[in-house]
Amino acid sequence: MSAPLIELEGVEKSYPYFRLEGVRLRLEPGQVMGFIGPNGAGKSTTIRILMGLIAQDRGEVRVMGCAMPREQAVAKRDIGFVSEEMRLYGMASLDWHMRFVASVVPSWDSAYAELLLKRFDLHRDQRTKTLSHGQRMKAMMLLALARRPRLLVLDEPMTGLDPVARQELLSELMQVVSDEQRSVLFSSHHTQDVELISDQIAFIDRGRIIESTDKEVFLDRWRRMHAEVPSGKSLPWLPGVVDVTSSGRVAVITTKAFTNDLPAFYEQAGATIREIQHMTLEEIFVAEVMSSRKENHA
């Protein structure tokens, strides 16, 4: 097994109103990691730290074997980075940007850049200051993808993209990992996209990584069970249950520790399980954040 492309261990960073605590992340070659969390949870801060743009207060950060931020110059040769905050030179055209990157990046693939120009429906002679937000994101994606880097780090790349452009971007990201040496880390609020293409899910809330695991395992653990509870009976609160909502005799149990014998426990307690549903990443996201907030207020 080759070395991980991203390794964060015990990473801390303090600001007056925000603290990143004990962040641990690991991304293996050939994988897509979806990085999710509510606004202000620490996604961008974590990404800036792993890109060496800001220094962590504590902890170890290695990106493609390079200690960050110290060896960032070496690491960045093989990283394509796109963030919402990045700006292009407004007076110059996209073509100028493409030629500029091609002149400094030996791995630039001009045939692929041409293809992306068409797929993303961009015009090479357009001055970048006249681009819409979505077009600017697509232009930056083109500049990052055509470098054919080993690692793509994308902070909210889907923001502002129309559904067609998003599909095109998803296709390109999946093309990247058809090579098992390359990896993608992307943060996004589009949980559907994250659910679709991620191998790994990292979930951050209030500066802490609350989950970082294999997507299939992650989705499999969450279930919503619809139960009928006879009056006078109450349901036991089992470990992993994040919410029970009752209305009359019907209770909806949300758990993040589903096992096949779980329904039997409830049946023994007198309940009848009517239906067991899988949950979408969006539903899990909301349930996870709501339950952790409830705990904090308790």
Added chain:
Amino acid sequence: MNSLFIISQADPRPMYLQLMEQICQRIATADWPAGFELPSIRALAADVRVSVITVKRAYLELERQGVIVTRQGKGSFVAEGADVGLRLREQELEDHLKSVAALSLLLGVTPEQLDARVRVLRDELTREKS
């Protein structure tokens, strides 16, 4: 964007199950005969635009069910004598039984009553056939 399979996010079933079913359909219709080499996991993932891990899980599950065989370093192939038609029917029966179980619970029908009703229906079918 002409993919081999389509994963629907409006489908309540997990994505790996949707993928398994669509692969089984290909095999049942003999589009993919015994010995046919399946696309590599990464190629299929890129084609369908779904994570590598999801395709991997679908392949592992199909392998466990004996529908496909994976030869190390060679790829995955449709198993000889994988009677997928039968398997699909079996799956269909399982699905219907699940709905029967759920509905009988809802209506308070006991397993004994269910058994009796199924017997009546089976007898009717055998009589019709003969």
